Amino acid sequence: MAEAEAAHGTHAEHAEGVHRHPAPTNFIRKYIFSIDHKVIGIQYLLLAMASVFVGMFLSILMRLNLTWPGTKWPILGTLFPAGAPNGIMQPEFYLSLVTMHGTMMVFFVLTTAPQGGFGNYFLPIQIGADDMAFPTLNMMSFWVTFVGFLVLLSAFFVEGGAPLGGWTAYPTLSAIGKDAGPGQGMGMNLWIISIAIFCAGSLLGALNFITTLLNMRARGMSLMRMPLTCWSWFTTAVLALLAFPVLLAAGILLYLDRNAMTSFFIPGGLVVSDKLLVDHKGGSPILWQHLFWFFGHPEVYIAILPGMGATSHILSTFARKPVFGYRAMVFAMFGIGLLGFFVWGHHMFISGMSPYSGMAFSILTLSIGVPSAIKTFNWIGTLWGGRIRFTSPMLFAIGFVSLFVAGGITGLVLGQTTLDLSMHDTYFVLAHFHLVMGVAAIFGIFAGIYFWFPKMFGRMMNETLGKLHFWVTFVGVYLIFAPMHIMGIVGMPRRYAQFTEYDFLKPLHSLVLLVTIGVIITATIQLVFLFNFFWSIFKGRRAGDNPWEATTLEWSTPSPPPHDNFAGIPPVVHRGAYEFSVPGAARDFIMQTEPEPGEASEIVSTEGSSGNGHNGHKH
Amino acid sequence: MVTTATSTKGIGTREREQPIISPLGGRGGGGNGPRGNGGGGGDRPRDDERFRDDRGRLGMWVGLASILMLFTALTSAYIVRAGLSDDWRPLQVPNFLWASTALILASSVTFQMAHRAIKRYEVKTYTRWVTLTGLLGLGFLTTQLLAWRQLVAQGVYLASNPHSSFFYLLTGVHGLHLLGGILGLGYLLARRWNKLASREAIRRRQRAAGVIGLYWHFMDGLWVYLFLLLFLWR
Numbered sequence: 008m009a010e011a012e013a014a015h016g017t018h019a020e021h022a023e024g025v026h027r028h029p030a031p032t033n034f035i036r037k038y039i040f041s042i043d044h045k046v047i048g049i050q051y052l053l054l055a056m057a058s059v060f061v062g063m064f065l066s067i068l069m070r071l072n073l074t075w076p077g078t079k080w081p082i083l084g085t086l087f088p089a090g091a092p093n094g095i096m097q098p099e100f101y102l103s104l105v106t107m108h109g110t111m112m113v114f115f116v117l118t119t120a121p122q123g124g125f126g127n128y129f130l131p132i133q134i135g136a137d138d139m140a141f142p143t144l145n146m147m148s149f150w151v152t153f154v155g156f157l158v159l160l161s162a163f164f165v166e167g168g169a170p171l172g173g174w175t176a177y178p179t180l181s182a183i184g185k186d187a188g189p190g191q192g193m194g195m196n197l198w199i200i201s202i203a204i205f206c207a208g209s210l211l212g213a214l215n216f217i218t219t220l221l222n223m224r225a226r227g228m229s230l231m232r233m234p235l236t237c238w239s240w241f242t243t244a245v246l247a248l249l250a251f252p253v254l255l256a257a258g259i260l261l262y263l264d265r266n267a268m269t270s271f272f273i274p275g276g277l278v279v280s281d282k283l284l285v286d287h288k289g290g291s292p293i294l295w296q297h298l299f300w301f302f303g304h305p306e307v308y309i310a311i312l313p314g315m316g317a318t319s320h321i322l323s324t325f326a327r328k329p330v331f332g333y334r335a336m337v338f339a340m341f342g343i344g345l346l347g348f349f350v351w352g353h354h355m356f357i358s359g360m361s362p363y364s365g366m367a368f369s370i371l372t373l374s375i376g377v378p379s380a381i382k383t384f385n386w387i388g389t390l391w392g393g394r395i396r397f398t399s400p401m402l403f404a405i406g407f408v409s410l411f412v413a414g415g416i417t418g419l420v421l422g423q424t425t426l427d428l429s430m431h432d433t434y435f436v437l438a439h440f441h442l443v444m445g446v447a448a449i450f451g452i453f454a455g456i457y458f459w460f461p462k463m464f465g466r467m468m469n470e471t472l473g474k475l476h477f478w479v480t481f482v483g484v485y486l487i488f489a490p491m492h493i494m495g496i497v498g499m500p501r502r503y504a505q506f507t508e509y510d511f512l513k514p515l516h517s518l519v520l521l522v523t524i525g526v527i528i529t530a531t532i533q534l535v536f537l538f539n540f541f542w543s544i545f546k547g548r549r550a551g552d553n554p555w556e557a558t559t560l561e562w563s564t565p566s567p568p569p570h571d572n573f574a575g576i577p578p579v580v581h582r583g584a585y586e587f588s589v590p591g592a593a594r595d596f597i598m599q600t601e602p603e604p605g606e607a608s609e610i611v612s613t614e615g616s617s618g619n620g621h622n623g624h625k626h
Numbered sequence: 627m628v629t630t631a632t633s634t635k636g637i638g639t640r641e642r643e644q645p646i647i648s649p650l651g652g653r654g655g656g657g658n659g660p661r662g663n664g665g666g667g668g669d670r671p672r673d674d675e676r677f678r679d680d681r682g683r684l685g686m687w688v689g690l691a692s693i694l695m696l697f698t699a700l701t702s703a704y705i706v707r708a709g710l711s712d713d714w715r716p717l718q719v720p721n722f723l724w725a726s727t728a729l730i731l732a733s734s735v736t737f738q739m740a741h742r743a744i745k746r747y748e749v750k751t752y753t754r755w756v757t758l759t760g761l762l763g764l765g766f767l768t769t770q771l772l773a774w775r776q777l778v779a780q781g782v783y784l785a786s787n788p789h790s791s792f793f794y795l796l797t798g799v800h801g802l803h804l805l806g807g808i809l810g811l812g813y814l815l816a817r818r819w820n821k822l823a824s825r826e827a828i829r830r831r832q833r834a835a836g837v838i839g840l841y842w843h844f845m846d847g848l849w850v851y852l853f854l855l856l857f858l859w860r
Contacts, residue, residue: 140681210692218685248692256699263795268785271703275711287787289711297706298699 028142030570040150042142043570047149048128049463054153055120055452060537061160062111063530065104070523072096076505089189090168101504102171103190107163109174110198113306114205115156117448121313122247123152123212125455126240128463130216132561133234135225135578137571140218144211151208159201162194170195173502175299178272178292182264186279199262206255209247216244225560227580231337232599234559234584235330238337239316242344243309249348250305257298264290271295293358300351307444308347311411312340314451315382318404320584321458322386324557325401326393327595329585332385339385342378346371356427365424372422379415383408394588394595398555399473403454406481407447413485414443417492432502435495438488446484453480456540461554465566466547472539476532483529490518556596559584563600682837690844693803697848700799701855704792708859715787719857720776726769727853730804733762734846741839744832747825752835753815759842760811763804766849770801789856796852804845810838 031037041047071080076096083091090100131139139145162169167189172181176198185192220241224233260271268285275289323330330336352360352368386408395401417439421427430436453476460468499512506512506519553562560580564573578600586597708714740755774794777783784794817831 140685210689214685214688214692217688218681222679222681222684248688249695252692252696253699256696256703259795259799260700260703263784263791267791269791270713270785270788271707271791275713287711287785288713290707290788291710294703294706294710298703301699 027138040146042138042146044127044131044139044142044145045463045568045572047145048124048126050149051119051123051127051152052125052456054149054156055116055124058111058115058119058156059449060533062108062116063533065108065111067526067530068096069101069104069108070526072101072504073506074519074523076507087168096504098504099171099188099190100168102173102188102502103163103169103194105502106171106173106190106198107159107169110159110202112445113174113310114202115152115159117310117444118205118209118247118306119152120452121317121448121455122216122240122243122309123149125236125317125452125459126216126243126313127212129459129561130237130240131219131223132564132568132572133237133559134220134223134228135560135573135580136219136223137573137577139215140223141215145215148208148211148215151204151211155201155204155208158197158204162190162197162201165193165197167192167194170198172198175303176261176295177299178261178264178295179274179277182261182272182292182295183277183279183284184265186282186284196262196265199258199265203255203258203262206251206258209251210255213244213247213251216240217248220244225578225580228560228599231334232580232583234316235319235333235336235340236313236316238340239312239319242340243312246305246309246312246344246347250302250309253298254302254306257295257302260298261295293355296355296358297351300354301348303354304351305344305347307440308344310444310448311451312344314407314448314454315340315411317451317455317458318386318407319382319389320559321400321404321454322389322408323585323587324458324555325396325398325404326390327396327587328389328393329583329587330385331388331391332381333583333585335381336385339378339381343375343382346375346378350375353422353427356424357431362424369422369424373419376415376419379411383412383415398457399468399470399477400454400458400555402474402477402481403450403457406477407450407454409481410442410447410450410484414439414441414447414488418443429498430495432500433495434491434499434501437501438491438495441491442484442488446488450480453477453536458555459561460540460543460547461550462561462566462568464544464547465550466543466545467550467554468543468547469539472535476536476539479532479535480529483525483532486525487522487529490522494518553598556594558586558596558598560599563598682833683840686837686840690840693844693848696799697796697852700792700796704796704855705859707788707792711788713787714789716789716857717777717782717793720773722769722773722776723853726766726773727849729762729766729769730846730849733759733766734843736762737839737842741832741835744828744835747828749828752831756811756814756835760808760815763808763811763842767801767804767808770797773797793856796856800845800849800852803848807838807842807845810841814838 028042031041031043037043038046041050068083071078079094080091080096081094083096084094087100090097090103127139127145131137167185170176170181170190171188172191172195176195180187180191181195183191184195220233220237260269263269264272270285270287270290272290272292272295273285273287274292275285275287277284319330319336350368350372352364353372356365356368390405417435421430421436421439457468457473460466494515497512497515499506499515506515550566552565554566555562560578561568563578580599581602582597582599584599586592586599588595589597736755737759740752740759743749743751743755774797777790777793782790784791814831814835817834
């Protein structure tokens, strides 16, 4: 035994004693061009936060125009002299708001925060690694993404302003340049470049995530002992790895169509403003739709899956119960990811596709309901009979489940070809995807922030403000999106700058006003969150290593964790991720690092040589 | 650069250490046990198996998957576009492409020779073969450019017809990726000159060569595929 101990000691020393990169000493390497995954994770979060507030501001402008069309907003005239001359918003300006809102939210918030932010910060810690597999690549993926964001923002300030094509950038309008509208010139070019850059950054990130998870797990961390968050980040990375190249390919083709006179997407004989645009015989705008949605549908799951992982994790922690059906959760997640690649056609039911393919896409789409229902019922099963602690992260996680169900259920409506014929491109669709992909994912992000804030910054966020934030936001988002279902059923079309010309929509004006009030309330309360976030970084109550009494590895290390996460002593994992309320145990949670009672003496002695406390509470 | 202690000593010491670590392995089965609590039961933890640092190779495979998706997307666009209209006029194979195909096929062989040399710790031979591979790669790019010039001289441009668009696009994107491969070879050579070869350093080089080799052979195969796609599928 002594021999083994000594040998183990040397082994630990040479195998694990050296961190791959030393702690940085100067400011730039520490906080700006850092290769520490924790710093990069926070950078991603801050980028997403900047982007979400710009995106939210744009949505408020849209609501103002919809509710009080033609009103003078002098400040707008100053900010956007071309888009809102004399402060009166032009329809084209409204469309550019739609485009930029969608692009920022989908790419720079919903794709970066849950995956780039939390994934970066917590995937390595939760699997017991000292960093990502390729730290320098990790730094590059953030800065590439950041450049993409700057390029996108710059579209506001070029001649003609921001693009008008929506976040889906359908040709032909996106492919023919300025003839399609002011923002379709330079603005659209910048949009494509920005998205291409974003694709590159996401691919680098995805590559890193997959390699890290497969190759860097601590001893004892078998795949089925990983927290569900890790599974969700892994699945998301696989989706990103396979989906983003397709968007990149489509973007290249579109860029060539616009700037090199090729004919991939522009149909032959296209006449715009009495001018024949092209002399070739024909590309197909539908081809873009296929390529775009082959990316676009998995993208929806890229946004929501990390939220699902965080929700499972948080529900289990605060219900003080193991996740109900852990394996089923893992397979459901993969099921959703896999099916996500075969349903892109449901975005194109009215593009003139064969009714047979429509039916196939419809059936596959509806079948996603099965793994989604497995997840939902398992969340409820996790809550069932638990001793629930209603903390802010828990409230947001429960809110996630509510929004996911409310938004998902209308997916079953839209997934049917016959119903989609009338619902397509109405506010019903808007309500559906905002609830299920937008707000639910945002709730997942909020849950994550409240949950992991103590670990990231060593201090707690204010609970009272957190609960206020939750309740107002929760009621607010339903106030915004529930009425939109009704508008959609009545037939209100998406992407219209104003509805003054349509008599049949006039009775809806009180609902439009109600939604706008909801938006203003919801947006205002986010300032409370913002205050809480930054105030707590400096003034929050100090958090211990494990304030939530949680089980996973990130809670076995100090808050915030040291540069190499575990202070040179890699953790050894002895059990699954969710051992709460184990009968006969001393406490109602057992850390993953705690050995089984029978093997305790052996472990303590072997690990004693490397100086590891066995439950991580001895710092 | 960033190499762990594991990667420096991993291969050499792993076998030796196995028996020492195995007592720890006896704990397999870990935390699930009779309680079946928290996370699935019955899985085998990896206690008994030292962590194997394979991240370079793994990362390369994952990266290749995404490159494959990029070309799959372009291929599907190619096939769809080919069926869309009657202005699809396939090009004749530019003569230079036969030369470039031969060059890139040869480069895979020379790279394999290099890999074999480094496996036998024959550093000089290795350097020679890697350099030759790089030169063949540059030769490939040159013949690709010459093929482009040939087409331009015939008045066939990017926008002339959809087939020429795809020809320039696919060869261009592939060429850029191959350029990345040549940079990879340059990296291998830079490491060659980095320091006098200890056995450890050579082992690291063996692994690096294996990883870059994956990429190089993939680019070779990709070119053959593109060649067939462009000139057989018309």
